[in-house]
Amino acid sequence: MEGIANAENPPAGYGRGYSADVDTIREQEYPLMNETTYLDHAGTTPYAKSMIETFSRHMISNLYGNPHSLSLSSQLSTQRTDDIRLRVLRFFNADPEEFDLVFVANATAAIKLVADSFRDSDHRGFWYGYHVDAHTSIVGVRELADMGHQCFQSDAEVDAWISELASNQTKAPRLFAFPAQSNMNGRRLPRRWCEQIRSAASDGGGNVFTLLDAASLVSTAPLDLGSVEAAPDFTALSFYKVFGFPDLGALIVKKSAAHVFERRRFFGGGTVDMVLAHGLQWHAKKESSIHERLEDGTLPFHSIIALDAALDTHQRLYGSMANISAHTACLAKRLYDRISVLKHWNDTKVCQIYQLNSVYGCPQTQGPIVAFNLRNSLGEWIPKTEVEKLATVQNIQMRSGTVCNPGGTASSLGWTGAELRRHYSTGLRCGDDHDIIEGRPTGILRVSLGAMTNMKDIDSLVDFIEEFYVEKTPPIVALNPPLEENQVMGRHFYVESLSVFPIKSCGAFKIPEGKRWEIKREGLAWDREWCLIHQGTGAVLNQKRYPRMALIRPSVDLDRGVLRITCGIMTDQVSLEISLDWEDTSLISTSLCSNSSKKSTVCGDQISLHAYASPVVSAFFSDFLGVPCTLARFPAQTANRYSRPPRLSGNRKSRYRKFIMPGSFPPDLPPPAQETGQKPLLLANEMPILVVSRSSVNRLNETIKANTKHGAGGSKAVAADVFRGNIVVAESLTQLGDAEQPYAEDYWSDIRIGPDQLRIDVLDACQRCQMVCIDQFTGTRRNEPFSTLAKTRNIEGKVSFGRYAALSREEMEGFELEPDRRTVMVGDVVTPTYHDD
Secondary structure (H helix, E strand, O other): OHHHHHHHOOOOOOOOOOOOOHHHHHHHHOHHHOOOEEOEOOOOOOOOHHHHHHHHHHHHHOOOOOOOOOOHHHHHHHHHHHHHHHHHHHHOOOOOOOEEEEEEOOHHHHHHHHHHHHHHHOOOOOEEEEEOOOOHHHHHHHHHOOOOEEEEOOHHHHHHHHHOOOOOOOOOOEEEEEEOEOOOOOEEOOOHHHHHHHHHHHHHHOOEEEEEEOOOHHHOOOOOOOOOOOOOOEEEEEOHHHHOOOOOEEEEEEHHHHHHHOOOOOOOOOOEEEEOOOOOOOEEEOOOOHHHHHOOOOOOHHHHHHHHHHHHHHHHHHOOHHHHHHHHHHHHHHHHHHHHOOEOOOOOEOEEEOOOOOOOOOOOOEOOEEEEEEEOOOOOEOOHHHHHHHHHHOOEEOEEEOOOOHHHHHHHHOOOHHHHHHHHHOOOOOOOOOOEEOOEEOOEEEEEOOOOOOHHHHHHHHHHHHHHHOOOOOOOOOOOOOOOHHHHOOOEEEEEEEEEOOEOOOOOEEOOOOOOEEEEOOEEOOOOOEEEEEOOOOOEOOOOOOHHHHHEEEEEEOOOOEEEEEEOOOOOOEEEEEEOOOOOOOOOOOOOEOOOOEEEEEOOEEEEEEEEOOHHHHHHHHHHHOOOEEEEEOOOOOOOOOOOOOOOOHHHHHHHHOOOOOOOOOOOOOOOOOOOOOOOOOOOOOOOEEEEEHHHHHHHHHHHHHHOOOOOOOOOOOOHHHHOOOEEEEEEOOOOOOOOOOOHHHHEEEEEEOOOOEEEEEEEEEEOOHHHHEOOOOOOEOOOOHHHHHHHOEEOOEEEEEEEEEEOHHHHOOOOOOOOOOEEOOOOEEEEEEOOO
């Protein structure tokens, strides 16, 4: 009812001054947003359809040449660039008599241009100060400040420093930088500092300059440089944050501060009137304007022309930045008001919002960004990456982590520098999934609004939090009640299916019935022996990013000694065969594998792989996936992957080099090993074997069906294949009316399989991600089963389903004496041992 009321009676400021209703603008101009809730406008705002169409018409109707020429096409580019430069200055109410605008790649490039120039401006270097809420790019300037730097950890510290400037005289250059708006929590910092610093400097404070990072602010608020005295000396910004396109930035320079650039050492093409390439080291810089001296090389003139279309479209749709500011302010207040009052059944607050000395709905102090974390009813933090995973499944796009604002995030979360360095030494990295350390979150969730955000977006986010994270009743102590002894007696479990995944993240190869399959120390034979790697980065591809990998289906033909790979649906398949033998390359070419191992990233860790160099192989996979990639193989070895040999010395390695066939290791030469003491890596994710219960899949599907809204259309039930288990265990009910035991595997300590009672230890729960939502038969993405799992299988903030397993220690002993004895087959009886047995 609340959402309907909001739609009928929008709050004051909502879409005020827009050319049409926000929903109408969304439908006509942003069709790509129809199926998603986009809440990452601080990263970039989407671009309008008509803007791209207008730019396209400009490009096909005119011939634009390189501006560094006198041809007609070149002069047209120069003319358009000059006109657009002036138009952008006026967009920010900057008098062209007082300011100049330098086109750069982005705000970071603008900041770096200033930093490099300050480094060169004085032989002593410069002193640098910056606010703790600054973006990473602002922090990075300190590395060039030879005269020292200071991080101001509060507004009060800045005010105190300014008050002492007049008495702290020095002729050495000093630069103070701060964000107009924190890109972490949207707090808007006092822009009065620019005028106060200038006043203090004129009273004897010396050479003190201000650098304003306006990138976050200008996306949703006016930047008025009309008052020359109150304006910063240097203003950095990115246009894609305002218009969505083009990918272009600018540095707005106050002309009275332009002398800082006079001693800049580097010069690029187009910035000099003459240069001597040999003999006397001499050049003459252009003197006509600031931008001509600073815009190195050929300008991105096509992007600048696109900027003209962006300005036209933006004004036509939204009228002014003031309209956008009012619109986003009322939405941000609405979002804050709704999530700040969310409580669990025991009155524990759900959302911890990181807000400091600002008021939502007040554009002077707060922008349309909300930074927060979630807690459960016990007050425990919910991992940020798990929230983002589930949000992605629900088509809600937000951002998590430190969001390139290290100081603001650390301050909000209470981390000290010493603590963060200690955690870095133990593995914490920016963007990883170490969400909670020592009971505290390591990052935040960030929601940022934009010009075309509507009330439905706010409702979708709040509904998402209420559905999945607001506990309306006391939580169940255990996921399933303990199993009684009479429940487990006489139960008959068996292997329903066996699967190996020869190529990591690709389709399964189902072991045929009646075929006994070997289990090695590292898991089922041929499981995750290969992977696909990006040819540019070396990163291992995964199904989360490339769902079509599910349609790449390898099969192991032991009789012929080949891995046969098919791609596509049944009616339109292509195939490739790869030798299983490291020594045999005749099926493809004599240079099948590359001559050296390649470092790749697998599940966040680095590992040495051997990439296939044959263009036939790379083209096969690249053409199907639409990404430049090739096949790679985990190095063959006689030792198991859990006991890697020590690294060979360079001398010993060179003695073997001439015997090594490209891409392979002979039996007596181990592959590149990791440093001593590190955990060995393999292509299987965390553990060698994954066990999935058919009864658990059935229960999950019952829950999905029960929660599916009537008339939603289509079955949302999932096949067991989406969980990509190696062993699917089912149970035969001995008596009519017996009920299945879903999630009984949670209580298994080990299982014995087959006539030889092969013992496999059941280990940790398998933590799940959005990949389970990819249909393994069609490669399409859905929101189930992850959405239901998030409600029913949430263990300590992680979504879990299935169990990792490995050969028991007793099976490992004497493995070399009977390496072929350990096998498993579809239909084998499975006898579990329970933790309490």
